[in-house]
Amino acid sequence: MAEISFNMGIPKKANISRVSADTVVTHDVSEEFSLPDYVPEVRRVLTTRAQVLPESKYISDSGSGCMLEFGGTVTYSVIYTDDEGKLCSTPLSSNYETQTVLNSHPETVFIDTVADNVSCRVNAPRKLTIKTRLKSRILAFENNEIDENIEGKSGEDEFFIERMSANVNSVGIKTSSLQNVHIADRFDTGSITDIRPIWCDASMEITDAKAQNGAICVRGDIGVKCLCDTSSGIMTLNKTVPFSEEIETDGAEVGDLSRATGRCVSLSISSEQNDGEERIFFDANCEIEGELYRNEENVMTQDCYSTRYETDATYRNIDTYSLMKCINSSFTSSESAKRKNKDISEIVEILTDPVYEKTEIKGQKAIIYGKLYITVIGKSAPKGDMEGEFISEEYEIPFKYETDISRSPDDVLTRADFSVGNVNARYDAEKFYCTAEIFPSVSLFGKGSAKILDTASLKKDKEIKNDASCVRVYFPKNGDTLWEVAKKYHTSSKKIAERNNITSASLDGVKDIII
Numbered sequence: 001m002a003e004i005s006f007n008m009g010i011p012k013k014a015n016i017s018r019v020s021a022d023t024v025v026t027h028d029v030s031e032e033f034s035l036p037d038y039v040p041e042v043r044r045v046l047t048t049r050a051q052v053l054p055e056s057k058y059i060s061d062s063g064s065g066c067m068l069e070f071g072g073t074v075t076y077s078v079i080y081t082d083d084e085g086k087l088c089s090t091p092l093s094s095n096y097e098t099q100t101v102l103n104s105h106p107e108t109v110f111i112d113t114v115a116d117n118v119s120c121r122v123n124a125p126r127k128l129t130i131k132t133r134l135k136s137r138i139l140a141f142e143n144n145e146i147d148e149n150i151e152g153k154s155g156e157d158e159f160f161i162e163r164m165s166a167n168v169n170s171v172g173i174k175t176s177s178l179q180n181v182h183i184a185d186r187f188d189t190g191s192i193t194d195i196r197p198i199w200c201d202a203s204m205e206i207t208d209a210k211a212q213n214g215a216i217c218v219r220g221d222i223g224v225k226c227l228c229d230t231s232s233g234i235m236t237l238n239k240t241v242p243f244s245e246e247i248e249t250d251g252a253e254v255g256d257l258s259r260a261t262g263r264c265v266s267l268s269i270s271s272e273q274n275d276g277e278e279r280i281f282f283d284a285n286c287e288i289e290g291e292l293y294r295n296e297e298n299v300m301t302q303d304c305y306s307t308r309y310e311t312d313a314t315y316r317n318i319d320t321y322s323l324m325k326c327i328n329s330s331f332t333s334s335e336s337a338k339r340k341n342k343d344i345s346e347i348v349e350i351l352t353d354p355v356y357e358k359t360e361i362k363g364q365k366a367i368i369y370g371k372l373y374i375t376v377i378g379k380s381a382p383k384g385d386m387e388g389e390f391i392s393e394e395y396e397i398p399f400k401y402e403t404d405i406s407r408s409p410d411d412v413l414t415r416a417d418f419s420v421g422n423v424n425a426r427y428d429a430e431k432f433y434c435t436a437e438i439f440p441s442v443s444l445f446g447k448g449s450a451k452i453l454d455t456a457s458l459k460k461d462k463e464i465k466n467d468a469s470c471v472r473v474y475f476p477k478n479g480d481t482l483w484e485v486a487k488k489y490h491t492s493s494k495k496i497a498e499r500n501n502i503t504s505a506s507l508d509g510v511k512d513i514i515i
Helices: 482-488 493-500
Strands: 013-034 044-062 065-081 087-102 108-124 127-147 161-175 179-186 195-212 215-230 233-248 257-274 277-306 309-328 331-338 344-362 365-380 390-404 411-427 431-463
Touching: 013 087, 013 108, 013 161, 013 277, 013 309, 044 087, 044 108, 044 127, 044 257, 044 344, 044 365, 044 390, 065 108, 065 127, 065 195, 087 127, 087 195, 087 215, 108 411, 127 309, 161 431, 161 482, 179 215, 179 233, 195 277, 195 309, 195 411, 195 431, 215 257, 215 277, 233 277, 233 344, 257 309, 257 431, 277 482, 331 390, 344 390, 344 411, 344 431, 365 411, 365 431, 390 431, 482 493
Parallel strands: 161 309, 277 431
Antiparallel strands: 013 127, 044 065, 065 087, 108 127, 161 277, 179 277, 195 215, 195 257, 215 233, 257 277, 277 309, 309 431, 331 431, 344 365, 365 390, 411 431
């Protein structure tokens, strides 16, 4: 038995992207903080918000795999009441770093870290201990290089070997560097003259990300809010500033699929009086990052046979990933939940944290599910001469987003980020109602598999001798293909097609063929 290798015009090498890691790493951050003297003392913490700002990742060789080290900063906003029952807040931050071992050397690594659980303990009026459970999803892609060593035959041996090939889609990924977006503006405070900023926040809502020559063009809005105390009560100032940025990305072309994510990394609020008018200014620094995807076709040999000898072949299956869709969009979600605290008579502020949960494929639709973790800061009704107290409570509100896809994959891999724009909430006697504008930034990868030829050998001691003096007639069955019939009778598909005037690979509708 002699081993053979053959080439029918396909590339020597094919790069097929595969997922080499999709895992979740958890790590805890704990730190004790001493508040400065100019910050009011803490009587009762209402809520603590945490935002993760990833800053670094480093991959080093570790034998058969690699060591992935990454870290960043967790910023906190603690909202509390002081000894006088007034609403206050203070910003704090902690650094984090962790590491994990990957069993390969990937070309692309995505790390999405979120604060999974946050708790704040008051040790003393100016001492807080904050503990945070961080959850990092690590998604790594590497190129699976497949080498097809194929040598061709010519002349009288033109049909010595015949092969069947197929196009295998595989995604190529490029990420852009972080780009800073800076905005500075002022809130409209109307005729209010006495105003005290309590808490502020900023979010980035990206509505569009399109690839063009050498860049990803990103558009959206930066929303800034500031919770303030005034003589007439608590009020929230809002400002929305549109932005348009181009992120330079090598190789970006029109038609490539792309998405972008953004976050606010710093926000400062200042106030001044001018001609009796109180003015509130803000200064925000945000970062955006783009991702570029291009599906590439690789021609892979799936089967072969000899027209003259019996052939032994082995096969293997490879996992394939191709991008089905990139989404930067918006939708509105309206849901309700059973009311928890009936002491709240006035909603002061709504704080939201959107979290991705899962993706379901139904036909040619992808349904993306998530939850809004909502913190309501409210105030109870006054009792006699006593003012109402500030109260906080939490809700989990589900949401879902549907989008069309081109096909139904074997499985789906999802990268999803969400930001929240306008939020409206209200109570009735039994329920809490919430309507939120949600901005998804999603990449959907379709997982599939392909059978490819691994090895082939000819049994040169078992030559097939077709009797040219006889005529074979084959009656095709439903689903038969020209390739399958030619392989069965060890002839070439080209000869069968020419002899029977067949122009299609499928034999559906053909009553009989002469072999």
